[in-house]
Amino acid sequence: MLTKRTTISARLERNYPAAIGVLTLILVLCFGPTCFRFASAHNLHLDQFYSGLFTLATVATGFLFAFYTFMLTTDRPFIRKAKSTIYFKRAQKYCLDAILIGACVCVLSIPYLVIQPAPSKMNISLVCVAFWVALIAWAFSTFERAARVFSAFASVSD
Amino acid sequence: MDARVSANFYRVSTPANSASGFVDQLREAAAPPSAGLRQRDIGANITVRLERFRENAEFVEGEFSRIQITNIPAQTSDDGLIPTILSDGSGLAHVAAFVYHPQTRVLLLQRNMLSVTPNRLTLYLCGADPSRMLAFSPVMTEDAIARFQAGHARSFTVKFAGIDNLTGLDDQDTAAAQGARMIGEAYHGADVTITVSVGRRRGAMLRGFVERDVERLATAPGVETLEAKLIGEANPIDLLSENMRVAMELALPEHDPIANYEIRVNFLRDQLQQAMQTLRHRYG
Numbered sequence: 001m002l003t004k005r006t007t008i009s010a011r012l013e014r015n016y017p018a019a020i021g022v023l024t025l026i027l028v029l030c031f032g033p034t035c036f037r038f039a040s041a042h043n044l045h046l047d048q049f050y051s052g053l054f055t056l057a058t059v060a061t062g063f064l065f066a067f068y069t070f071m072l073t074t075d076r077p078f079i080r081k082a083k084s085t086i087y088f089k090r091a092q093k094y095c096l097d098a099i100l101i102g103a104c105v106c107v108l109s110i111p112y113l114v115i116q117p118a119p120s121k122m123n124i125s126l127v128c129v130a131f132w133v134a135l136i137a138w139a140f141s142t143f144e145r146a147a148r149v150f151s152a153f154a155s156v157s158d
Numbered sequence: 159m160d161a162r163v164s165a166n167f168y169r170v171s172t173p174a175n176s177a178s179g180f181v182d183q184l185r186e187a188a189a190p191p192s193a194g195l196r197q198r199d200i201g202a203n204i205t206v207r208l209e210r211f212r213e214n215a216e217f218v219e220g221e222f223s224r225i226q227i228t229n230i231p232a233q234t235s236d237d238g239l240i241p242t243i244l245s246d247g248s249g250l251a252h253v254a255a256f257v258y259h260p261q262t263r264v265l266l267l268q269r270n271m272l273s274v275t276p277n278r279l280t281l282y283l284c285g286a287d288p289s290r291m292l293a294f295s296p297v298m299t300e301d302a303i304a305r306f307q308a309g310h311a312r313s314f315t316v317k318f319a320g321i322d323n324l325t326g327l328d329d330q331d332t333a334a335a336q337g338a339r340m341i342g343e344a345y346h347g348a349d350v351t352i353t354v355s356v357g358r359r360r361g362a363m364l365r366g367f368v369e370r371d372v373e374r375l376a377t378a379p380g381v382e383t384l385e386a387k388l389i390g391e392a393n394p395i396d397l398l399s400e401n402m403r404v405a406m407e408l409a410l411p412e413h414d415p416i417a418n419y420e421i422r423v424n425f426l427r428d429q430l431q432q433a434m435q436t437l438r439h440r441y442g
Contacts, residue, residue, distance in 0.1 A: 013333040078345055086328045087337030094334065149334045156342035 021138030061102030309388035
């Protein structure tokens with residue numbers, strides 16, 4: 001029973017950011033037009049929406065990179081010993097994944113910042129927006145995962 | 159040579175399913191006539207051998223040596239240090255004499271951290287067979303045992319050392335966050351407090367079980383501290399350090415290993431004989 005539970009939690013940890021991304025894609029494709037119509041009807045500032053997400057992605061990526069560098073270069077005895085374990089190697093992979101996806105989000109956000117699409121029906125523009133929002137959801141989930149795993153390592157005192 | 163000889167008392171226990179006891183294992187180790195055939199590498203580049211073995215009417219006695227063949231210390235001279243050149247195939251012998259009393263299963267082993275410790279001794283004697291591994295429990299001092307037996311143990315606190323090799327806890331099926339917490343706990347070791355809760359009538363009966371469990375804990379691998387708190391006593395008994403030991407300055411000949419051994423083993427035998435009344439009373 002315990003083995004089954006740990007296997008489930010290990011699989012969940014590995015796959016939940018991608019699952020959240022796929023779920024977000026479906027949600028945006030289903031409810032995106034309604035949301036955009038609502039924003040347009042109430043004069044909501046969509047430019048701030050694109051700008052805000054872009055800023056968040058850049059800050060999170062920069063923060064993770066600093067965190068990653070600290071964990072690799074620190075001379076703390078526990079981290080030194082933990083470096084050879086698969087848990088630390090997996091945490092490093094999660095961190096690198098988050099940095100790479102965050103960087104992709106930053107670069108891909110630039111056209112959205114310029115165009116600021118607001119599709120009110122199903123078309124290619126909505127698909128593009130849905131992919132972008134899904135990518136952002138995936139990036140934030142990977143960021144949350146990397147930060148949580150690295151916090152678990154950082155919280156162990158020497 | 160350092161003329162101060164010290165020795166610790168240990169109670170020897172064999173595993174329940176083991177066919178051979180300590181003396182049988184010593185006899186086996188002593189069987190090869192050549193000293194070279196008696197030496198064994200017990201791991202981590204440590205070579206041990208039984209140098210001498212003798213069975214008297216009451217005691218079994220002898221001497222172990224740990225053979226140092228690498229990182230040989232240099233000799234000193236007025237001009238500084240000179241390398242020590244040993245002949246091919248030989249090494250430095252760090253010796254530890256012992257005297258064992260089979261009836262009480264008490265061993266008095268010369269204390270020499272460079273030589274044979276109880277852990278090295280059991281690795282040497284059991285060979286590659288873990289079922290033959292012996293346990294060497296330190297024998298508590300009379301004072302500690304009197305306090306322990308007079309009072310009622312309220313609780314025991316055992317501190318297990320953390321583990322160095324964290325990769326031993328690697329498991330592909332464990333999440334990284336969970337694994338990080340797990341290796342964090344393993345790194346720090348564990349403090350375990352065992353509370354003894356018995357009524358007055360059953361207390362005396364259970365004391366034997368408690369003492370047996372304390373002996374087992376004292377020799378468990380990785381135990382750093384083992385303390386017993388007694389009802390009515392402010393200070394806990396440190397069960398790992400309040401152990402019977404003897405020490406004395408002896409006039410040891412420097413160029414005669416056999417005479418040197420005889421003086422040390424005679425000293426150990428005398429000390430064991432002096433403690434025999436207490437040990438017989440305790441262990442029968």
